[in-house]
Amino acid sequence: MKTKMRSLLLCFVTILPLLELFANPSGKTHFQWKWATNQVLELNEYHDVLFRVGTKTVEREDKNRVVMKTRQCSQDSCLVNAWFDTYMRYGKTSGPFWKDKEFVSDFTLFRNGRYEVPNEFIMPNLRSFPSFPDSPLSVSDVWKLPAEESFDFSSERIRVKVTPEYTFQGIFPWKEGNYSGNCEKITYTYPIFYSKPESEKMAPNVPYKIFGFATGTVFFNAEKGVPEFKEVKLSYTFIYPNGTVQEANFLVKGVYFLRNQVNAKDKESIREDILNDLIVGYTRDGLPNGKRIQKRQRPGLGDPNQNLEGRLPPQSTEIPEMTDGVTHPDVKENPDPNSPIDDPNQIAEQLPVKVRTTEDGIVFSLDSILFDFNDSKLKVDAESAVAKIAEILKKYPDREIRVSGHTDNIGKKEYNQKLSEERAKSVLHSLVDNHKMDEKHISFRGYADEFPVAPNDSEENRHKNRRVEITLVLD
Secondary structure (H helix, E strand, C coil): CHHHHHHHCCCCECCCCCCCCCCCCCCCECCCCCCCCCEEEEEEEEEEEEEEECCEEEEEEEEEEEEEEEEEECCCEEEEEEEEEEEEEECCCCCCEEEEEEEEEEEEEECCCCEECCCCCCCCCEECCCCCCCCCECCCCEEECCEEEEEECCCCEEEEEECCEEEEEEEEEEEECCEEEEEEEEEEEEEEEEECCCCCCCCCCCCCEEEEEEEEEEEEECCCCEEEEEEEEEEEEEECCCCCEEEEEEEEEEEEEEEECCCHHHHHHHHHHHHHHHHHHHHHHCCCCCCEEEEEECCCCCCCCCCCCCCCCCCCCEEEEEECCCCCCCCCCCCCCCCCCCCHHHHHCCCCEEEEECCCEEEEEECCCCCCCCCCCCCHHHHHHHHHHHHHHCCCCCCCEEEEEECCCCCCHHHHHHHHHHHHHHHHHHHHHHCCCCHHHEEEEECCCCCCCCCCCCHHHHHHHCEEEEEEECC
């Protein structure tokens, strides 16, 4: 039952800017969504969840991340492409988030906030919140517009029509954690009621009655035409044909971020910055095997100590080089000014941390320096590598970070699954406990041998597959 309810009760209110805001000399506010080309609206939600069946209760904390991009806009609507990632942790207070499910959706959002979602998509399951009238609003104005909740059970989808009552409260400040703002505040409330028609067949795992209520607050920046923050309380009661009564309560808080899309060129530029930061870090501290990176300079081309505190420019006068710890002079009596200079990407091949771009963002991959065989405790060299990665990740405080554990295909699937999860959690705990990173932005998941980076046909390749990866999510 809990697994079914996880996929059922995901509480998203996806909002996207569309058109220009109309100035109104009367002092009233005209609410509409704007849209700018190549922008993304990202929503990060946190849910306190309580399930109750009889005297049994389960507490949980969910985290949902929604990324929305437009594919095409017209005068009155936009076609939206969206990704929904869900995470959870039991106990509701602390500990790492486990990455649960992923959903995609294509839907239409009209300029007043009305949704049209094709039947093949589950998300967004809260639709047309909030919706605005065409006419401008004064403080204390009240309006009603139709909306919908969609509940997806194992064998049936139930769509419940609701009619929220909205009130424009004026301009107020909001604050959630490190984020704050000051903009237009809108409150709403509505009852929920559904009863399956007697003519329809009852399914054992699908409720025949749903009732409850919702109260919500949305801080919508009318000048920018985007939402900034929301807080929603949802309460449901589900009655099943066998007499089971289940209650579900959600307290939802969500912060919105408006940003530009990150294309392949942008990702590669970020990867280069990160790679050079790693080279600088290992130049400063040395490598796990005792070797160090030595600066090399063409004779007569400048100060060998410059540029080490930041990104190495394409024509840097110094390039780090792997050595065995002994300085080898590389000065010829008549040096060739056109001789090749070491490529930072070539140096990176010898670092214990690999960096690559993926569809999701930038991935740091760590292999056997992390753990002893069949162990999930981080080795000393691994702690050093994680410290350098944490130093870089802190430059992106608002970005999602995912830690994934991977194994080769040797051994039982169940054992490898558990081992991959424990190793991912070890890295996550190091980021949070030792390097004070915000655990609300970090999640973990173990994948066993599901995603190899090389065929498991040799010890060398299996070694590559025994790894932990840290993804800096950019999309």
